[in-house]
Amino acid sequence: MGMTMTEKILARHAGVASVSAGDLIVSQVDLILGNDITTPPAIVEFNKIGRPVFNPEKIALVPDHFTPNKDIRSAQMAKTVKEFARKHKIKHYFEVGRMGIEHVLLPEVGLVAPGEVIIGADSHTCTYGALNAFATGIGSTDMGAAMVTGKTWFKVPSAIRVELTGKLPKYVTGKDVILTLIGMIGVEGARYQSIEFAGPGVAALSMTDRLTICNMAIEAGGKNGIFPMDEITAAYLKGRVERPFAAVEADGDAVYERTVKIDLSALEPVVAFPHLPENVRKVKEAGDVAIDQVVIGSCTNGRLEDLAQAAEIFAGRQVHERVRAIIIPGSQTVYMEAMEKGYIKTFIEAGCVVSTPTCGPCLGGYMGILAEGERAVSTTNRNFRGRMGHIDSEVYLSGPYVAAASAVCGRIAGPEEV
Amino acid sequence: MKVSGKVWRYGDHVDTDVIIPARYLNIQDPVELAEHAMEDIDTTFAANVQPGDIVVAGKNFGCGSSREHAPLVIKQKGVACVVAESFARIFYRNAINIGLPVVELGEAVAGIEANHRLTVDLGQGIVTNETTGQAWTIKPLPAFVQELTSAGGLIAYVKEGGMA
Numbered sequence: 001m002g003m004t005m006t007e008k009i010l011a012r013h014a015g016v017a018s019v020s021a022g023d024l025i026v027s028q029v030d031l032i033l034g035n036d037i038t039t040p041p042a043i044v045e046f047n048k049i050g051r052p053v054f055n056p057e058k059i060a061l062v063p064d065h066f067t068p069n070k071d072i073r074s075a076q077m078a079k080t081v082k083e084f085a086r087k088h089k090i091k092h093y094f095e096v097g098r099m100g101i102e103h104v105l106l107p108e109v110g111l112v113a114p115g116e117v118i119i120g121a122d123s124h125t126c127t128y129g130a131l132n133a134f135a136t137g138i139g140s141t142d143m144g145a146a147m148v149t150g151k152t153w154f155k156v157p158s159a160i161r162v163e164l165t166g167k168l169p170k171y172v173t174g175k176d177v178i179l180t181l182i183g184m185i186g187v188e189g190a191r192y193q194s195i196e197f198a199g200p201g202v203a204a205l206s207m208t209d210r211l212t213i214c215n216m217a218i219e220a221g222g223k224n225g226i227f228p229m230d231e232i233t234a235a236y237l238k239g240r241v242e243r244p245f246a247a248v249e250a251d252g253d254a255v256y257e258r259t260v261k262i263d264l265s266a267l268e269p270v271v272a273f274p275h276l277p278e279n280v281r282k283v284k285e286a287g288d289v290a291i292d293q294v295v296i297g298s299c300t301n302g303r304l305e306d307l308a309q310a311a312e313i314f315a316g317r318q319v320h321e322r323v324r325a326i327i328i329p330g331s332q333t334v335y336m337e338a339m340e341k342g343y344i345k346t347f348i349e350a351g352c353v354v355s356t357p358t359c360g361p362c363l364g365g366y367m368g369i370l371a372e373g374e375r376a377v378s379t380t381n382r383n384f385r386g387r388m389g390h391i392d393s394e395v396y397l398s399g400p401y402v403a404a405a406s407a408v409c410g411r412i413a414g415p416e417e418v
Numbered sequence: 419m420k421v422s423g424k425v426w427r428y429g430d431h432v433d434t435d436v437i438i439p440a441r442y443l444n445i446q447d448p449v450e451l452a453e454h455a456m457e458d459i460d461t462t463f464a465a466n467v468q469p470g471d472i473v474v475a476g477k478n479f480g481c482g483s484s485r486e487h488a489p490l491v492i493k494q495k496g497v498a499c500v501v502a503e504s505f506a507r508i509f510y511r512n513a514i515n516i517g518l519p520v521v522e523l524g525e526a527v528a529g530i531e532a533n534h535r536l537t538v539d540l541g542q543g544i545v546t547n548e549t550t551g552q553a554w555t556i557k558p559l560p561a562f563v564q565e566l567t568s569a570g571g572l573i574a575y576v577k578e579g580g581m582a
Binding site: 024026037038040041045048050065066070071073074076077120121122123125137138139140141142144145148149151152153155187188191192218221223276363364365384385386387391 | 431433435436439440441443444445446458459477478481482483484485486487490504506507508511512515516560562563566571572573576577581582
């Protein structure tokens with residue numbers, strides 16, 4: 001019986017010839033990730049075991065959620081992570097100034113390669129499937145145990161095959177692809193499953209699109225999302241990953257629970273209404289929804305291509321007088337490149353504020369919290385009740401084009417309306 | 419293991435942001451953190467839940483963030499078991515890892531209401547609604563997961579030499 005991409009990676013890391021959906025396995029891991037919120041409890045669990053880290057080069061600690069420290073308690077947590085990194089000589093610890101949003105940063109610095117198994121104490125770890133890796137979110141106890149053993153346990157997921165054809169029209173992005181998919185299958189449509197992207201449409205998606213798409217696999221309940229490796233992957237890896245790696249392809253007779261077909265050329269800009277990412281509507285059918293804030297950034301849409309899309313809309317225009325527009329580059333490199341390309345100047349001239357990399361507002365941490373009754377259009381990944389602030393605030397999810405156009409118009413708007 | 423308690427009933431897609439809002443994730447003490455358990459979906463929960471009570475919910479319980487703080491605050495409050503139609507996967511594995519019993523009951527949860535009295539017999543695999551008299555059998559957990567659970571969670575399992 002053939003295997004999916006996910007099954008091949010898991011079989012190899014479990015040291016067996018083959019696995020199939022439902023098997024419980026113990027898998028080697030190539031990288032373990034933690035942030036400033038999830039690492040402190042992982043350290044507590046790690047210390048209970050009382051053994052050294054299995055490999056200080058295979059742990060990445062990225063304080064990005066409440067950093068630069070938003071308050072004293074957050075500062076204590078970041079300090080705990082920093083001191084752990086020093087004590088155990090963790091190679092990939094990223095202090096503020098070198099830090100980026102974890103899922104923007106790790107692929108950018110070459111810590112993700114095809115065929116690898118990456119676990120992260122952050123649900124959006126599934127982002128790395130864009131690079132043909134198996135990557136999934138786990139908890140702090142998992143992280144604490146894996147830092148000792150270099151292993152973790154998995155139930156091998158069954159798979160959904162998403163067959164992509166065609167090419168995205170102008171102003172339609174990876175965010176529209178994944179929101180459309182979540183709208184089709186629902187927030188638990190891929191629960192416990194791997195989402196395996198395939199088909200001729202893959203070649204027409206940029207690496208940024210693929211990272212955004214895999215990032216939100218969890219929003220359909222998925223264990224992971226994964227793309228095949230191609231020339232676009234190879235071009236992205238060049239100069240970033242020097243170590244050997246082994247990409248995987250799905251077997252022709254791999255087993256899928258179902259296939260979902262998406263014609264990229266038929267997609268339109270969409271927005272997910274509160275309070276679930278599955279409440280997807282076409283922007284042109286959104287109605288008149290006045291907004292108070294726009295956030296452009298996050299692990300979903302904080303890459304250079306995302307900022308380029310926002311800058312294209314903001315160039316020569318002004319943020320609406322009722323709106324606060326907050327731009328958050330996903331890493332220091334993204335920030336620098338956006339500056340060199342003039343995007344930062346464009347944002348500031350338009351009346352946006354530009355922040356250092358942080359997860360901040362996405363999870364209602366800081367740097368853009370919503371008051372009672374306020375509404376935001378955001379390029380982030382979750383619009384649950386109270387996610388960005390007050391329990392009676394609202395978050396509408398979109399890609400950067402729609403978010404920027406909405407900032408200009410003061411209401412949910414498509415890029416062709418500005 | 420057999421537990422019996424009063425039911426706290428919630429609907430579908432209870433996400434980890436409402437189980438423990440991120441604005442409290444700068445709190446490291448589990449006791450203080452648990453005072454905010456379920457705060458954004460039920461402001462009466464943390465003050466009134468009693469050790470041994472049982473949380474019952476609909477589909478996709480614990481969706482969203484990987485924050486282990488979510489099962490942790492529920493466990494810290496003394497909840498004996500979470501029964502749901504279905505669970506989001508990271509919450510489910512976190513609960514297993516930290517030793518919070520979780521039972522996937524499917525559509526049968528429809529027959530369970532707030533303040534009903536529920537008995538969950540994990541050993542026998544039987545859930546009984548003492549208020550209505552209905553009973554359901556549940557599938558036993560996979561052998562590996564039972565090993566984790568009987569060791570007292572993942573850390574205890576690793577300390578005993580598991581995952582070697």
